[in-house]
Amino acid sequence: MIAKAALTLVTAAALLLALPALAPVIAGDTWWGPSAAAVAACALAGLGLRAARLTVVLIPLAQAAVVLCVLTGTFVPYAAPLGFVPSPAALGELLAVFAEGRMQIGAETTPIPATPALALVIATAMGVLAVVADFLAVTARAAAVMALPLAGLLLVPLLVDDRGVDALAFACAAVGYVVLLAVDGWVRGSGWGVPVRAAHDTAAPVLGGLQHIAATAGVAAAAVALALLVPAAVPGLSSNSLYALADGSRLGGETITTTHPLVSLRRDLTSTSDRPVLTYRTDAAQPDYLRMYSLDSFDGQNWTMSRLRAQGDGDLNDEMLPSPPGQSHISSERTTTRITLADHFEADFLPMPYPPRRLSVAGEWYADDATLMVFTTQAPARGESYEVTTLVNEPDPDVLAADLEPGDELDERYLEVPGEVDESTRRLAESITAGADTAYERAMALQEWFTDGRFTYDLTPPSVPAGEDPLTHFLFESRVGYCEQFAGAMALLARQADIPARVGIGYTAGTRTGEGTWEVTESDAHAWPELYFQGAGWLRFEPTPASAGGQGTATVPDYADGLSSGPQDQQAPGSEGLQEDGRPAPSAPAGAPQQPAEESETPGTAEEEDQGGLAGGPRDGGGPGWWWAALIPAALVGAVLPALARLLVRRVRWVRAGSPAKRAHAAWRELRDDCRDLDLAWSPAESPRAVARRLEADHALDAPAREGLWRLAMAEESARYAPEIVQEGSASADSRRVRAALRASRGRRSALRASVLPASLLPAPQLPPDSPLSRRPGPAAG
């Protein structure tokens, strides 16, 4: 009775200790009182009902009724008879309040103000948890399963709050759980009576301690390995919280984090499908590319996106966007584009021409300050329709000629080149741009170098030989690739030539379908370099060959067309792109999306793509690949730790066994541990020959193994009990032989488990004490 009371109280205490974990997601402190009352009422009801010896199945029902009364009395006493009786009317009222609380949870962001309605929802949840927990821990005597309700509670802040669970709150909950387990263990133990100590045992205390430590370490290592492996194996779980640890650089106050499907986009970059992804109507004669992403970070292998930063409330309906950076001269010319996404196309970044000024879109969208990317943290849009007003991006020739130094407002990261990039690329950039005076001229020289025929466009470039840097391979050897390689390589060379650069990804302008209407298909996905010029802002270039031999709908903007000197050129229809030297329409969006340009397929592409898919991946060298490379071996090591520990124990045993007697003991302990590994019975009450007899009878051992077993048993017996030891044969050889025979007789599965998870690393189970041996003072014998 006392045992059950203790369990009831400890269970309630464990739940209450987990309650602080909810604090971060709720503003105010009026919510915990009712929750605590619900838990306490449940526990008290449990105490009383068990004291009254109520049938166990009725206890949860009665407890639920009591909790309901408490909730009624707390929240709608005015509607209830006697202030707490849950009459139908009171229940209706309660339900109404509950529904209000649920709506509040659905509508508001964390922390949610602690209104009475919210408090009711939480208290109800806690009441249900308390009833369930009480049933599990006290009635079903499965206290360990309490981890599930507690984990459910801790999951709430994890799911809704970026900051996760407060360490102190987690510690509180863990302490409650551990105390619960301890009390449960005590109750179980006392139910068995007082344990008989194997007074003269035996196993050296040191070895015993080692076994405890090894067991603990094994469990911990397995847990860590699982925690690392499972998210890795489940793509949906690869949250960025782990990687966010590595990148604190851009963590800002109102940072909004999102993920984006670069991986699927990369697939699109090589797609030749004609499936439409969007259509748009524009008043521009020659639309420009539709950009979705700007990849600003190069890690030596891949272009990735830094963490986004946006202000505002997520409402971009008819809103002005931040000013495009770097543009000193704002042209008065505007184009308006109304874009309709296809139903199957999921976009969490909106494709639109650069630079957008004003946007009309429904739903929650944010604009990144630095890049003007428009994105959502909600579910991606499908079939969305929105209207964007864009500046005509035509730079003033005077500004370009002035060759201004980039101002402070431009982030340093656009010039960063990781150390591992081959020095030859810098020399290449220098040789290409030799003779160019201004940044703009250097950019033009770079584009021309890519488009003057030395490169071949191919959606399936040859694979890069192992060990070779894909970038240098593309630039110096194969010179075969598609937009991704062209864009990435040019952006990198531009940075080497001191021009701030990034890679834009999106779609080309697509194909005209009527007066002012255009259609963009998957095959229009494209990547291109964007270079920055102080005063002119970000300008796109087009190093990828266009037309039939390249990206079909790519266009070269006027300002980048080597044939035309000025930005004000005539606009060519962007439909069928021209090749390198194709002439571009300045204001026309064009679009083939592309991807972070990087060289062709890099070794380990799959892993890196995953990383690229994380917004705000680490920007420092090494990138996310480093994590993977380290985690998988670590996980493997964790998985083989128990087996290694077992081998170590065996090795140490034999090494320390100097004398024949010690060798006999070591062999016998090995046999004991092997039996425990194989899940065979082993009783300390059995003498060596009794063990040998039993093993011989129970298992079909071959003759050599049987003889070896008896040699081991007799050696151990004589080592223990005879004046001098009899040792025949080699103890270690016999030990091996017997182990092999036992494994064979137990079957492959048991043998495998014995190798991977040797049970002998755990402390030996205690004999169940039972009545004949339990302690009782008896009269002295006569």
Next chain:
Amino acid sequence: MSLGTRQNTQGDGLPDGDGVIAVAERIREAIQTVIEGKPDVVRIALTVLLAEGHLLIEDIPGVGKTMLAKALGRAIDCSVQRVQFTPDLLPADITGVSVYHQDRREFEFNPGPVFANIVLGDEINRASPKTQSALLECMEEMQVSVDGETRPLERPFMVVATQNPADMEGTYPLPEAQRDRFMARIAVGYPTPQAELDMIDSHSAESPLDRLEPVASAADVRTMVDHVKTIHVAPGVRRYAVDLVTATRSSAALRLGASPRATIHLVRAARAYAALEGRHYVVPDDLQALAVPVLAHRLLPSPEARMERRAPEQVVSEIVARLPIPSPR
């Protein structure tokens, strides 16, 4: 027994160890011509003989208690006396009396039946407690005190007492203190159907007891007893013996645990048992095999155990099955 098949070759190395086995083997075979199908009972009886203990045979009438005792006495060429205990038996009928000798004008001591190597006390629980205790003094001290004079008894000296279960009619159950002096108690039990069939043949014409010839002398037995005292008992085994006895004292199922004398008896019996196996050292298996015969008759079950009909034998078996054997450091 199966243990015999696994005896350690080391034991064969001692010359008189060989002799012990040979002689003991002869005695065992001789007895087994009379008591068929009960090798365990014979083995315990021999063990007690070599350990210089006394044997209590308790069973229902007619299963061969007296036969076993007689066979044991006859197989060894030594003096055997038999006392049929009855309610009117007096102590002097056992120890002997001093009679005044008219010719020499002095008292002369007429030794009683206890002055023999093997004394058969038949149905010992039919005698009065006074007579029982007279025998028990001899058992414990190997001497007889009559008229202020102490006379030692000749070695080997072994009392083999038989008794019917206490709940039979007309019996005085032995008090605990007296039961404690017997090294072991065994029950003969019913023979198997086959053994009983054979018995019909062998017992129909003449008793097989009549054909039993002595196969060993008293001196042989003394040699064997001396050899048994040299058997090695490792510290772990001693500790195990103490653990076993201690466990009976702390068991909730027993009202009275085993005495320190029981510990001594247990180890002595284990030595003899090991010698009979041809081993020169004791192993825990010996103690396990002897725990029930040596310990059970000294124990009193607690009222709870009595209600659950758990006999002390059963409790001892459970302790043996669960008590960890001390293993080396």
